[in-house]
Amino acid sequence: MLDIRDLQAKVGGGNDILKGINLAVKAGEIHAVMGPNGSGKSTLAQVLAGNPAYEVTGGSATFDGRDLFGMQPEERAQAGLFMAFQYPVEIPGVSNAYFLRSAYNEIRKAHGEEEVDPLEFLDIMERNLALVDMDQSMLQRSVNAGFSGGEKKRNEILQMAVLRPRLAILDETDSGLDIDALRIVAEGVNKLRRPDNATIVVTHYQRLLNHIVPDFVHVLSAGRIVKSGGKELALELEEKGYDWLETPAEAVA
Amino acid sequence: MSSSIENLVNREYKFGFVTDIEADTIPAGLGEDTVRAISAKKHEPAWLLDWRLKALRRWTTMKEPHWGNVRYEPIDYQDQVYYSAPRTAKPLGSMDDVDPKLREAYDKLGIPLKEQQVLAGVAVDAVFDSVSVGTTYREQLAKLGIIFCSLGEAVREHPDLVRKYLGTVVPYSDNFYASLNSAVFSDGSFVYVPPGVRCPMELSTYFRINAANTGQFERTLIIADTGAYVSYLEGCTAPKRATNQLHAAVVELIALENATVKYSTVQNWYAGDEEGRGGIFNFVTKRGKCAGANSKISWTQVETGSAITWKYPSVILQGDNSVGEFYSVAVVNHHQQADTGTKMLHLGRNTRSNIVSKGISAGQGNNSYRGRVFVGPKAAGARNYTQCDSMLIGNRCGAHTFPYIEVGNDTAQVEHEASTSKIGEDQIFYLQQRGISKENAVSMIVAGFCKDVFKELPMEFALEAQQLLGITLEGSVG
Numbered sequence A: 001m002l003d004i005r006d007l008q009a010k011v012g013g014g015n016d017i018l019k020g021i022n023l024a025v026k027a028g029e030i031h032a033v034m035g036p037n038g039s040g041k042s043t044l045a046q047v048l049a050g051n052p053a054y055e056v057t058g059g060s061a062t063f064d065g066r067d068l069f070g071m072q073p074e075e076r077a078q079a080g081l082f083m084a085f086q087y088p089v090e091i092p093g094v095s096n097a098y099f100l101r102s103a104y105n106e107i108r109k110a111h112g113e114e115e116v117d118p119l120e121f122l123d124i125m126e127r128n129l130a131l132v133d134m135d136q137s138m139l140q141r142s143v144n145a146g147f148s149g150g151e152k153k154r155n156e157i158l159q160m161a162v163l164r165p166r167l168a169i170l171d172e173t174d175s176g177l178d179i180d181a182l183r184i185v186a187e188g189v190n191k192l193r194r195p196d197n198a199t200i201v202v203t204h205y206q207r208l209l210n211h212i213v214p215d216f217v218h219v220l221s222a223g224r225i226v227k228s229g230g231k232e233l234a235l236e237l238e239e240k241g242y243d244w245l246e247t248p249a250e251a252v253a
Numbered sequence B: 001m002s003s004s005i006e007n008l009v010n011r012e013y014k015f016g017f018v019t020d021i022e023a024d025t026i027p028a029g030l031g032e033d034t035v036r037a038i039s040a041k042k043h044e045p046a047w048l049l050d051w052r053l054k055a056l057r058r059w060t061t062m063k064e065p066h067w068g069n070v071r072y073e074p075i076d077y078q079d080q081v082y083y084s085a086p087r088t089a090k091p092l093g094s095m096d097d098v099d100p101k102l103r104e105a106y107d108k109l110g111i112p113l114k115e116q117q118v119l120a121g122v123a124v125d126a127v128f129d130s131v132s133v134g135t136t137y138r139e140q141l142a143k144l145g146i147i148f149c150s151l152g153e154a155v156r157e158h159p160d161l162v163r164k165y166l167g168t169v170v171p172y173s174d175n176f177y178a179s180l181n182s183a184v185f186s187d188g189s190f191v192y193v194p195p196g197v198r199c200p201m202e203l204s205t206y207f208r209i210n211a212a213n214t215g216q217f218e219r220t221l222i223i224a225d226t227g228a229y230v231s232y233l234e235g236c237t238a239p240k241r242a243t244n245q246l247h248a249a250v251v252e253l254i255a256l257e258n259a260t261v262k263y264s265t266v267q268n269w270y271a272g273d274e275e276g277r278g279g280i281f282n283f284v285t286k287r288g289k290c291a292g293a294n295s296k297i298s299w300t301q302v303e304t305g306s307a308i309t310w311k312y313p314s315v316i317l318q319g320d321n322s323v324g325e326f327y328s329v330a331v332v333n334h335h336q337q338a339d340t341g342t343k344m345l346h347l348g349r350n351t352r353s354n355i356v357s358k359g360i361s362a363g364q365g366n367n368s369y370r371g372r373v374f375v376g377p378k379a380a381g382a383r384n385y386t387q388c389d390s391m392l393i394g395n396r397c398g399a400h401t402f403p404y405i406e407v408g409n410d411t412a413q414v415e416h417e418a419s420t421s422k423i424g425e426d427q428i429f430y431l432q433q434r435g436i437s438k439e440n441a442v443s444m445i446v447a448g449f450c451k452d453v454f455k456e457l458p459m460e461f462a463l464e465a466q467q468l469l470g471i472t473l474e475g476s477v478g
Ligand SMILES: Nc1ncnc2c1ncn2[C@@H]1O[C@H](COP(=O)(O)OP(=O)(O)O)[C@@H](O)[C@H]1O
Pocket: A011, A012, A014, A017, A035, A036, A037, A038, A039, A040, A041, A042, A043, A044
């Protein structure tokens, strides 16, 4: 589904932050990407989603066979790529319901499907709100404006539930959540798991992986994947920390 | 950064066409002869000609005001045409007699004038250059005693009403542009709603400037008698031309005891091109008087067009407990300049006013909010709330606020809040990541910013206003 080869990327005019990432994700799989702060996890997620602030300087990525970097951000979303933001953005004055329905309909249109009207959409929302334990009142609130940290993260999962992506990239969706919110988020992700979709869970901590069990764990350090393994790798990291894996970029170069 | 928020927009101005129609035009230039000629063409009574001439004499002693935060080349007032009418315009038996060319022009603008397909639930007065070419739904309104016609017709058919109210809110000596308008005003709309009548439909005027080098100087007079209610909407467009065109309108609203007037504008005059060539100079005086107790006047404006906008729809709160409102969205892109706001003059006791201004600046546009809140010594218990927000798109545009507050009664409460924000790349990307195009993302963010104003517009027009905003800003994010 997703095939990343030797990906290099930078942000804000400095040196490359990603220094050659290779990663293949198949349908039905859950991959965890772990690593210390500043190792490039969010950069990877943002580059895949097409944030124009980030620049791809080398390598390639295909998504269902299409050249990902040749697609506009909205085209990637319409093709089924979803990113839950580490820092969800506030859009004052735009209701969650209107925003989500617009997104839902844009994606349907891109697939040649009929748009749904506000009433049909309300039905869809009702089912999904239950999944993340949110009530209807949040539909009329402005997108993320004045939301608590936990509400913002749950709102990301709500959007994922409604938009049903082929590939979801969750960027530190667990950070800042208390244990109950964490369980709600994890259950949401698990319930949405299907044989034809895939998830990349970006996280700093192991605890989310008690709830979402990954098929593969990758450790990112200084812009490279320095180790990959099964779910046991996450536990090993929990015990030993990241230091034993860290390879200074200079030493490799 | 591979993409920056600059140069968001450039869709074609789709109302920029010219209608080729034979016109009856008074040659350029302004003097007593011009004023007499206009008055004669309209078969006006002597009192109105006298009033016009007094205005002209006053105007010749006045100086063009330059306190607005706008810059432009001097205007040669002798080089303007002050009257141009489609030759076929004459009093009509029925809307179906409207010249097909004119009807076609309005069809292109999305304003059908044919009786069978008139805008549902909205009565329209169509003003083309200097004259009204037709008004829909007149008979239905007449049954309720509501008068809705062109001001020219009102002078002929309801001279007492016109004479009683004309110039009582905006006197001919009020300001440079208002005096100019009083001398040469051609047509505009007239509305009178009798006591206790609630006007059952939106009344609307659609102004169209067509002829070249011709100014439009329309004058609108709306009176809501005791206990009456009326909601009125004004729309406007003009062809694309490389030279600037002058528009100096006057609108007077009068609300008697317990009456309400709601006046909404969607202003889309041609704004000039990306380099700032051409476009309408929009110098407008709009004012309402809450003459009676418990009356209410509400202005809502969405200003997206014009090269220069200079207008301050205001309310004189004379009646006790009267209410004035001003809801405004002003958008400037490319080289557009807007200096707009309101004046709320609290004279009566317990008068209240509410001001919500949303300014959006893109390209090299320059947007100023200018507001005056005045509380007179007798206005015990007066209250004002002002909220004034600016949004910047890109780095080359400007936003300014000039609030003036004078309080002459210490029981009054006046509150002012202001904010300035930049439309964020991160907001646009967030929406794009959910499948929404960049253009729609910008429209959505801007519409969210303007929500408090859009919700005041009549429903049919809220969507139109939102789309118009999207078009104006198209291309402002690169
Ligand atoms: N906008 C930016 N401008 C410059 N440097 C940045 C910017 N964003 C992130 N970085 C740098 O890129 C590196 C990787 O950041 P990030 O991908 O956010 O790491 P992680 O998500 O793993 O914590 C860090 O060194 C960070 O300081």
